[in-house]
Amino acid sequence: MFIIKAKLLHLFVGVDFKKEDGTIVPGKPKIQLVVISHLRNGQIKNELLDISIPQDKVALYKDKIGTTVEVEVGVIGKCSYYGI
Numbered sequence: 001m002f003i004i005k006a007k008l009l010h011l012f013v014g015v016d017f018k019k020e021d022g023t024i025v026p027g028k029p030k031i032q033l034v035v036i037s038h039l040r041n042g043q044i045k046n047e048l049l050d051i052s053i054p055q056d057k058v059a060l061y062k063d064k065i066g067t068t069v070e071v072e073v074g075v076i077g078k079c080s081y082y083g084i
Contacts, residue, residue: 001072006033006049008069011061014052028052031061031071 014027035047051073053061061069 001074003070004033004035004049004051004073005068005070006035008032008061008064008067009034009048011058011065029055029058031069033069033071 008031010032011029012032013029016027017025019025030050030052033049033051035049037045037047039045051071053071
């Protein structure tokens with residue numbers, strides 16, 4: 001588990017999708033974060049992240065739009081690491 005600390009921009013529900021067998025899967029709630037990174041050349045980079053969350057955690061973020069939040073996340077797929 002990792003924790004991402006970033007500004008919460010938006011809370012939304014993703015679109016429904018259809019599996020190959022025709023089953024409709026409802027869209028998941030997602031939070032949209034902006035992560036601000038300071039580059040070695042003094043510039044700032046803004047990265048937008050969309051993170052799906054369980055329905056029971058929506059209430060944790062609903063009233064925090066525009067503030068900095070900490071989100072516990074898991075990793076799917078390849079991830080790159082760097083020292084800080």
